[in-house]
Amino acid sequence: MDIVKTEQRGVIILAPDGRLDSNSAPSLEQEIGTIGFGSDGHHLLLDLSKVEYISSAGLRVVLKTVKERQSASKSFAVSNMQDHVREVFEISGFDSYVTIFPDTAAALASFE
Amino acid sequence: MSPRHKPVRFVLNNDLCELDRLAQMLDMIKKKWRLTDKLIIQLNLVLDELFTNIVSYGYAEGAKGQITFIMDFEDDELRVTIHDSGKPFDPTIPESPALDIPLGDKHVGGLGIFLARQYSDTFDYRREGNRNIVTLTKKF
Numbered sequence: 001m002d003i004v005k006t007e008q009r010g011v012i013i014l015a016p017d018g019r020l021d022s023n024s025a026p027s028l029e030q031e032i033g034t035i036g037f038g039s040d041g042h043h044l045l046l047d048l049s050k051v052e053y054i055s056s057a058g059l060r061v062v063l064k065t066v067k068e069r070q071s072a073s074k075s076f077a078v079s080n081m082q083d084h085v086r087e088v089f090e091i092s093g094f095d096s097y098v099t100i101f102p103d104t105a106a107a108l109a110s111f112e
Numbered sequence: 113m114s115p116r117h118k119p120v121r122f123v124l125n126n127d128l129c130e131l132d133r134l135a136q137m138l139d140m141i142k143k144k145w146r147l148t149d150k151l152i153i154q155l156n157l158v159l160d161e162l163f164t165n166i167v168s169y170g171y172a173e174g175a176k177g178q179i180t181f182i183m184d185f186e187d188d189e190l191r192v193t194i195h196d197s198g199k200p201f202d203p204t205i206p207e208s209p210a211l212d213i214p215l216g217d218k219h220v221g222g223l224g225i226f227l228a229r230q231y232s233d234t235f236d237y238r239r240e241g242n243r244n245i246v247t248l249t250k251k252f
Contacts, residue, residue, distance in 0.1 A: 023128040
């Protein structure tokens with residue numbers, strides 16, 4: 001899957017484009033793995049505006065990222081969810097573990 | 113009885129790349145039977161999770177297999193039958209994942225099947241000969 005990577009105010013924003021399923025999730029996982037989260041690392045925002053579909057494989061990547069970064073000093077959030085994606089997060093109960101913002105601006109403000 | 117439509121049958125190989133073809137087939141069925149985007153995206157999730165499970169755990173490493181989908185509708189519900197010749201696996205048995213336990217202890221192994229059941233109205237399994245057969249329905 002195509003993943004657009006940008007940086008704004010010291011935050012790395014990853015925006016995957018397409019369906020996040022068991023076939024495509026490994027490439028997102030790999031891309032997230034390249035972003036350090038030690039003391040010299042970056043905050044990470046996963047922008048899901050171009051993801052219209054997510055399965056449990058996509059949720060697993062998000063959960064793994066939360067776990068990895070939870071104990072680190074660099075934070076992680078998810079933003080711009082489409083309706084179906086939000087619903088899957090809610091049904092799975094993931095919305096209580098993942099920091100979710102409606103848009104990029106709100107997410108960036110939270111990192112400051 | 114005068115069926116206005118024929119059931120749709122398609123076969124996918126046990127390869128996760130086939131998920132793209134699953135989405136294409138569902139898009140075709142959506143247009144053919146004039147179904148809503150919401151119904152199709154939810155059905156896609158159900159079939160994706162079952163298919164992914166079969167591909168990931170149903171066959172020995174490197175073994176080739178095929179998964180058959182038969183879809184039909186009657187009145188206000190869709191009916192889908194999925195069969196494969198992989199190892200016996202009853203998706204009605206795995207327990208729902210605990211959704212409110214601390215993150216560090218969270219087991220997400222059963223999450224896919226949990227979602228498949230959440231988005232189905234009925235969900236049944238039987239083993240016939242060397243085949244797993246899952247039948248599910250979903251109301252419009």
